[in-house]
Amino acid sequence: MKNEYIAKRKSVRKFDATPFSDELLAAIKDKIKAVRPLFPDIAYSVEVIEDKNPSKHNPPYYLFFSSEEKDGCYENIGFIGQQLSLYLTSIGVGSYFRMKKPNLDSKSNLTYVICMPFGRPAEPLFRESFEFKRKKLSEICEGYDIRIEAARLAPSAFNGQNWYFVAKSGRIHCYRKKPNFFMGVIKDKLTCIDMGIALCHICEESETFSYRKLDTAPEKKGYIYMGTVI
Secondary structure (H helix, E strand, O other): OOOHHHHOEOOOOOEEOOOOOHHHHHHHHHHHHHOOOOOOOOOEEEEEEEOOOOOOEOOOEEEEEEEOOOOOHHHHHHHHHHHHHHHHHHOOOEEOOEOOOOOOOOOOOOEEEEEEEEEEEOOOOEOOHHHOOOOOHHHHEEOOOOHHHHHHOOOOHHHOOOEEEEEEOOEEEEEEEOOOOOOHHHHHHHHHHHHHHHHHHHHHOOOOOOEEOOOOOOOOOOEEEEEEEO
């Protein structure tokens, strides 16, 4: 893969509370400024917030992701967040996505979406490819596009992998599973974030990347059409 960390990163949930150097924090903040949004017209913010008194194995730092509430905002945050997760992995920093907002102060005027605890890992940072517990390609796609393998390896809420891809004529049509009644609102949000994460992996493996909703995309029973990678 073009981005080697797609095939070996893992969600890290145990951390060493040793503070980062000012130089390392500055590099992370510079990366935040450089990330590419999926939808440039959606306002969002990413804040680095430090927990001054983390308990054992808890993260010393968090990224808070906030956004204006607009169609596509959750996919946008997932797309941005996974770029940062891959970057953190590349510099030896562990992280994972977390829904619950920690009791820490945020300065953003936008709506909180999700956070990413991060810090020096107190457990292995990488995994071998055979350790990934993922659905087979045949369960999540029709047609062939090598980039869908990168999407297959993407993390998702509860490892649900509630996405589906149809590769046709050089395009990848993207779908998410319709949520059930009981988990409707929560799962709707999570599967949209997950789609953004998967799209980040596809983008990382693409020479060029463009994503938009088409009027001519095929329907997929049991799924909601999200957009198409051109």
